[in-house]
Amino acid sequence: PAVFDLIVHELERVKAGDISEGEIDDAKSYALGRHKMGIQTAGQLANYLCGRYYYDGTIRDFNDTPRRIMAVTKDEIVEMARQYFDNNVWSFGLYGTTTQSMANELQGKLSKLFA
Numbered sequence: 001p002a003v004f005d006l007i008v009h010e011l012e013r014v015k016a017g018d019i020s021e022g023e024i025d026d027a028k029s030y031a032l033g034r035h036k037m038g039i040q041t042a043g044q045l046a047n048y049l050c051g052r053y054y055y056d057g058t059i060r061d062f063n064d065t066p067r068r069i070m071a072v073t074k075d076e077i078v079e080m081a082r083q084y085f086d087n088n089v090w091s092f093g094l095y096g097t098t099t100q101s102m103a104n105e106l107q108g109k110l111s112k113l114f115a
Contacts, residue, residue: 001102004109011113015085017078024074031069088114 013019039045039062052058092107 001106001109004106008109008112011081011085014078014081015113017074019074019077021074024072024077028069028072032066035065035069085113090114 039048045062048062049059052060090110092103092110094103094106
């Protein structure tokens with residue numbers, strides 16, 4: 001349960017705009033690495049291209065993704081987080097064995113983000 005306190009704390013920081021440039025740079029570096037590592041085979045590239053195409057007919061430009069990642073700003077991150085939580089549309093599920101009281105406690109911790 002302590003990890004939920006940490007998650008809520010960090011997400012509250014994002015909503016408040018309390019994100020350092022170092023944290024943003026680290027997130028961009030992670031996203032770039034995931035992008036590069038995720039497209040190492042023909043099958044992975046096909047999945048990348050088809051994923052969005054089947055949703056709305058868009059074919060993403062693989063070569064433009066690094067530029068788009070690097071272009072993300074702090075203001076965009078904060079605005080996206082605020083929109084997400086302000087919409088108050090969410091669900092919570094647990095996998096494994098737990099009690100109903102534990103599930104209620106954890107849901108209560110997360111629900112603070114959507115208030």
